[in-house]
Amino acid sequence: EVQLVESGGGLVQPGASLKLSCVASGFTFSDYWMSWVRQTPGKTMEWIGDIKYDGSYTNYAPSLKNRFTISRDNAKSTLYLQMSNVRSEDTATYYCTRDGTLWGQGASVTVSS
Amino acid sequence: DVVLTQTPVSLLISLGGQASISCRSSQSLVHSNGNTYLHWYLQKPGQSPQLLIYQVSNRFSGIPDRFSGSGSGTDFTLKISRVEPEDLGVYYCLQRTHNPWTFGGGTKLELK
Numbered sequence: 287e288v289q290l291v292e293s294g295g296g297l298v299q300p301g302a303s304l305k306l307s308c309v310a311s312g313f314t315f316s317d318y319w320m321s322w323v324r325q326t327p328g329k330t331m332e333w334i335g336d337i338k339y340d341g342s343y344t345n346y347a348p349s350l351k352n353r354f355t356i357s358r359d360n361a362k363s364t365l366y367l368q369m370s371n372v373r374s375e376d377t378a379t380y381y382c383t384r385d386g387t388l389w390g391q392g393a394s395v396t397v398s399s
Numbered sequence: 400d401v402v403l404t405q406t407p408v409s410l411l412i413s414l415g416g417q418a419s420i421s422c423r424s425s426q427s428l429v430h431s432n433g434n435t436y437l438h439w440y441l442q443k444p445g446q447s448p449q450l451l452i453y454q455v456s457n458r459f460s461g462i463p464d465r466f467s468g469s470g471s472g473t474d475f476t477l478k479i480s481r482v483e484p485e486d487l488g489v490y491y492c493l494q495r496t497h498n499p500w501t502f503g504g505g506t507k508l509e510l511k
Contacts, residue, residue: 330502330504332502347499386450391447
């Protein structure tokens with residue numbers, strides 16, 4: 287089955303770091319650009335960034351570039367999102383997506399003390 | 400960043416009726432390669448977004464022909480005819496012509 291499964295979400299304190307993972311299956315992961323998108327509790331959708339199929343290039347939303355890092359391990363068919371110095375406004379559901387056509391079920395992140 | 404303005408914010412439709420959602424962009428979404436990367440999604444309650452229409456008017460795999468997209472430049476429309484219960488949820492437009500990708504604010508389709 288073609289699918290994306292995110293993990294690593296949870297409750298995290300302000301200023302901490304968190305790493306989300308997205309495991310792909312059912313397709314050749316290394317053939318695709320991959321992206322992260324988040325949805326706030328108010329349902330606003332925000333694109334975080336993307337990464338080239340071989341991991342050689344990344345592109346970020348300017349507002350998040352300094353705190354978020356996207357990486358991938360093609361041998362493990364896994365996409366990552368490293369979040370640092372998290373803030374309350376980072377509270378959201380985080381989705382990985384392949385080309386915008388295939389989406390994971392989302393990982394919920396709550397930033398609170 | 401490109402701003403996508405979706406209207407209306409909510410829509411009350413009877414089963415079997417027709418719905419129309421507008422998505423207007425703050426700048427042209429025609430890419431330098433001539434393509435227009437404006438897509439439409441439906442997010443059903445508790446689910447991830449699902450792609451309905453890509454590049455303005457192309458239905459994604461498995462999407463019924465009750466869904467149609469049109470428009471050009473900065474002005475785009477999604478039409479849903481013969482609304483069925485499974486069409487309920489929040490519709491979003493997304494542009495991928497310009498970095499960063501940006502989404503419309505969403506339109507919630509509910510039953511009258």
